[in-house]
Amino acid sequence: MSVSHVAAVPETSPTPADLVRQRYGSDQKAATADWNPALDAILSHRSVRAYLPNPVPENLLHLIVAAAQSAPTSSSLQAWSVVAVEDPERRAKLAELASPNPQIISAPLFLLWIADLSRLRKISAEHGKTGEGLDYLESFLLATIDTALAAQNALVALESLGLGTCYIGGIRNHPAEVGELLGLPPEAFAVFGMTVGYPDPAVETEVKPRLPQSLVLHREQYQVAPPETALAAYDDTMKSFQAGQGMAVRGWTGVVANRIADVGALKGRHVLLDVVRRLGFKVK
Structure with a gap:
């Protein structure tokens, strides 16, 4: 028997109320009467690290770029680019620079989302x-916002098509x-960066509240x-x-306190x- 390339669909798909509950780990006031497939994809998001x-x-890559380019862009400047990396050796080097992120090696596609003022x-x-006008913080901020909007459009599109993704902030380490x-x-x-591929069905990943x-x-x-009680309850949910x-x-x-504890945590x-200034950005 051949092995399916895509994770099997559960026998009983979660209802909209189930998806909202999973997203928070508890019931919320979010109405589900006006539900649609886009909300299915968005609320079902989970980071995938096994592919x-x-x-x-x-052709799917080109469709995803079209989805990314459909995101809003400030003043239509479109100040971003994306580099698609499939070569195993290059992915391995990127994984080392973003260490520890072994999913960059296992994912067949790695997308690098670029704040790009060079074209402008x-x-x-x-x-x-x-x-x-490109020499000021506003333009650098504009480019990074445009990049994030485009990438998130791509992520939702990818996950709606049954692929898995994971953002890799460690790419900013070097x-x-x-x-x-x-x-x-x-x-x-x-x-x-963003790892992309078909999720390994043998590795179950739950929605993080x-x-x-x-x-x-x-x-x-x-x-x-x-409300302090809300934070305490969320701590329990995450545990x-x-x-x-x-x-x-x-x-x-x-976890949050440790992540921002000192300079070393960065x-x-x-x-x-x-480094950004050495890369040519003025950022006044």
Whole structure:
């Protein structure tokens, strides 16, 4: 019997209410009466770190880029690019630079999402302009936002088609080396990577619960003091999730505190501004 390339669909698909409950680990006020397939894909998101070796079809890659280019873009500047990496040796080098991220090696496709002002700089010069507007933090921020919007569109499209994904922020650990490996021009910066492939059905991945809406949804003005009971309840929810996934049971607040504890927790990214400037961005 041949092995399917795509994870089997459960006999009973989760209802919209199930998907909302999974996303939070508890019931929420989100209405499900106006549900649609797009919400199915969005609320079912989970990071996939184990993939089958099957390649991602070329025509599907082009469809995903079309989805990415359908995202909003500030002033239609479209200040981003994407580099698709399939070569095993290059993926292995990128995995080393973003260590530890072995899924870069196992995933057949690795997408590098690039904040790209180089194209705009060239256009400016061709029109006899200095392009001084590109020299400020606003333009760098615009490019990174455009990049993130495009990547998230691509992620939703990929997952709606049965593929798995995982963002790789570790690509910013060594941005200059990544830029050299990808042949990036000045004023082009890899904001993050994204592994892509067909999920390995032998490795089950659950939906990770998010903070309750009482902690992130504010009405009219920001609520400076969130309900402490909500944070405590979320810690318990995450402990249950971690235990079910065979992870270290640490809750959420403790993990967050460690992630931002000191400079060392940034894994070399504390010098990112200097590196970005060496890559050609003025960032005034």
